[in-house]
Amino acid sequence: MGWNRRYSLKSYVRSSLWTVPLIAVAIYAVVKPLTEMVGRWMIRQGILDPETGFFGLSMTGARSLLADIVSADLAFLVFTFGSLLVAIQVAGGQYTPRIIATTLLRDNIIRSISGLFVFTLLFANRTAGWMGEEQVHQFQVFIAALFGFASVVAFLFLIDYAAKFLRPVSLVARIGEQGLAVVDSVYPAPSSGVVAAPERDGARADPDRIVRLQGRSGIVLAVNLKMLVAEARRTRTIIEVAPQVGDFVAVDEPLFYVYGKAGAIDDSRLRTLVAFGTERTMEQDPMFAFRILVDIALKALSAAINDPTTAVLAIDQLHRLLRLVGKRSLRIEEIVDRSGQVRVILRTPNWEDFVHISFREIRQCGAGSIQIARRLRAAIENLIQSLPEHRHDALYVELALLDRAILSKQEFPEDVALARIPDSQGLGGSAASVAGH
Template sequence: MRWNKLYALKSYMRSSLWVVPFFALVLQQAFFRAVLVFEQWTEWVPLWPLETEGTVAAMQAIISLALSFIVFTFGSLLVAIQIASGQLTPRIIATTLLRDNVIRFTVGLFIFTLLFAIGAISRVSTSAPSPIMWISGILGVLSLAAFLYFIDYSARLLRPVSIIHRVAEQGFAVIEAVYPGRLSDVDEQPQPDQPREKPGSVVLHVGSSDIVLAVDVKALTIQAHRADGVIELAARVGDFVSYGQPLFRLYGGAKEIPAKDLRASVVFGRERTIEQDPTFAFRVIVDIATKALSKAINDPTTAVLAIDQLQRLLRSVGARELRNEYVRDAQGRLRVVFPTPNWEDFVQLTCREIRIYGAENLQIARRLHAMIDDLEAVLPESRKGSLSIERNLLDQTIDKVYLLPEDAALAHIADTQGLGGSPKA
């Protein structure tokens, strides 16, 4: 299986709710038969306190509970997805809710318990071994405990602060993977050996028009090294590529690489994912903030919580080397040009929309000021130019939208809580 197909399969498996329950079904069948074999091989039989009628009633109760838990879980999950996507953003469905292992394994436990109890009750009339009854009872108790925990967990999970924090943590992982190096003391400059000449050939996209989800840069580097050429990606992760649009530009010996081998290094999909897209975590959190700032929802405090996490992410990005779009081989020769977001991309994505939609709110104006102050205090000098631009734009917007000078003066004060925190001396 080619890399792009395998990657797409893994991504689908991680974001599919049915996978764990399906494997729970298979595991239950194997485990049930293993218990029967164990009963035949050993003379040890734990005492079961119930008679046949009591056993049937107990198994029926476990089956009813497990079935009710499954119906309630899926029903409440569908409602939760609708509410969360409407009040936060639809992007959290695939990135957070469907990938949550607590939800997936809880449903898997319910399926396992239901099928095991059905198998146990079908053998009561044939003097079913008591280990099966004990295991069914234990599974029933575990399912009840898991259901009670799941209710509490779901209530906590669907809070905006929990969703935003989860997305931010995924963003940190991607940032560390895409930008592993720390920022040096010198300003970042484009490397001098970037291809300037006309490409020897151009590979076009021939699949369905979709978004670039991931790229196997390591495989492209090996191919370019073997061909003694340079491969340049015409689109970066997160870009929409239509049919017939340039996908690769090949220089030197790289033009001899088969187009199918190059296309196998790129994964496409209908919706952006976080795995290799460092700006998508920012995009999701900004969407949550702007949705909260809409007149229909009018929840600036949620937007303040979003800015808290955006500040953390910008701190991480600002302290990292962002020039890794030029990938070299072991001999230090340029082999792959892989476009990645720069510092200005991250800053503008973080500040612009929130400022436009929320500068008229005192909480947002003051929290944005506090975020910029903090970043300017901790990041290197080379990062402060973009931050200064955003500060000037924020000040101009505040002076324009506030009619009363007292309100404008208050909005210019940095406040890490938005409104209510004491300004720093």
């Protein structure tokens, strides 16, 4: 199996809810025989009384306890999956569908608790079926009772966790954390204070070979840069990845541009170093976190929902991400080998791209809201104060556009003056809080 297929499979498993319950079934298949062996050993050694055990349950009491555990865990499972389906529908409609696979279905707490319910249900049901008419398997009943108690506690915790998890502030904060991690991995170097030249095509000759996509169209999820560098070094070539991570690539579109001894390159091997999927993921896509946060803000600002406070929460996280991005080197990524020779070129978003996605659409949809206008101004002015000077030009452009939008949206001079006050809370804070934001 090639690297791209392994990566796509891994991404699918991480965003699938059924995988952890399936693992729980495998664990049950191993644990249940072990507990039966341990129970028989404890009886032979005199550690466990086969009549009284830990609880002193009779056959009727043991069967009743196990039946209660099975019924409870079955109800927990039905409630959990039913509620999750409702939560997915609500979250997709109120926030954005893009949080379903990236956030909701990847939550390990929800997946693990579902696995616990499945394991306990199978264990208790098997224990009840394994007992004969005369002997109570006290150790297995004790283990089933422990897992049953753990299931009740986990269910109560899950209700509280899900209620908090689905709040707007929790969702946008989690997306912000994921975005910070991606920025750290894609842009590890601090900014040098020098703006990279935006154009490179004119400086590089035409490629000696173009490797095109075959098979199935899709979105670029990730690129195996380490193996690409090794392949380019082995063949003494320079390999340029034509799309950037997050782009949709159709069949027969360019996937790689090869410079140098192009005849030494194996096309099929290169194609296995790019993973494709049907939906963007965050692992190597720093722009996707911005896209999700902006979509949440736009949905909140829509006439159907009209919740500018949720949009302010999204702007908080965009502000947080931009502060980190602005301090990192965003040059066109030229990856070198151990000798310092450029081997791989991979395009990544530049500073203007991040600024545009963070402010343009939100300003267009929300400039009429004084709350949004004040929060956008607070974010822009804070970034101007905290980021290096070579990041300021794009921010000043956004500030000027915001002023023009306010004048076009607000009819009264008093509202214009109020909308031009930077406020990190949107409406309710003060300009004094901006500098320390």
